[in-house]
Amino acid sequence: MTEKKAIVYVDMDHVLCDYAAGFARHKAKYPGRAFPQSKPGLYESLDPMPDAIDSYMWLHEHPKLDVYILTAPSIKNPHCYAEKRIWVENHLGMAVVENLIISPHKHLSKGDYLIDDMPSGKGQDLFDGELMLFGSDEFPNWTSVTRYFKTLVGR
Template identity: 90%
Template sequence: MTEKKAIVYVDMDHVLCDYATGFARHKAEYPNLAFPQSVPGLYESLDPMPDAIESYMWLHEHSKLDVYVLTAPSIKNPHCYAEKRIWVENHLGMAVVQNLIISPHKHLSKGDYLIDDMPSGKGQDRFDGKLILYGSEEFPNWVSVTKYFKSQIEC
């Protein structure tokens, strides 16, 4: 009998991607726009957060985990859907593109863990599994997240 894999969802903005720096760059390029994120190019050009790529790939390749990128769209910016897909392919590869979920309703995804920087707003507070609050005191960075998962699944 095969052991059931733990399902892990990972957010993009402020978790896998450095949205703050990318937004500041875009705002500087389009200073007169109230919503510079509506201009094509922002999401695709975001830099990865420190250690995000290596940590995500460790999770993704772990035999005891089933890992997905679960990101909420900017629903007023139709470009973000395609750009987030392109970002995933460029930084994580096609195998991860197949595990990309874009939804403004994160609580509808059933699983064991959600790694997100927000405790609420897109259904995180109604997620059935454990919320790993990225950027919190307990999980300030990817090193701490990876260490937590190693302690949970490699014991």
């Protein structure tokens, strides 16, 4: 009998992707626009957060973990759905695209861990597993997240 893998969900904006820097660039490109994120190009142009790609891939390839990207869409921007998918393919590959979930209701996904930068707003506060608040004192960056999982499941 095989051991049950822990299910881990990882948010995109402000966790895998540097949304703040990307938004600032997009706002400068469309200065008169109240919601520049509604213009195509923002999401697929975001830079990865420091150490995000290596850390995500370590989690994704770990035999004791089942890892998914769980990201909320910008519901007023239909482009974000495709752009987030493109970003995942460009930075993490097709194998990870198969594990991409885009939902504004994060509490509906059942799992053990949710790595997110927000404690609420998209159902994070109702998530059944452990919410790991990215950017907090406990998990300020990807190094701390990877260290946590290495102690939890081994190298």
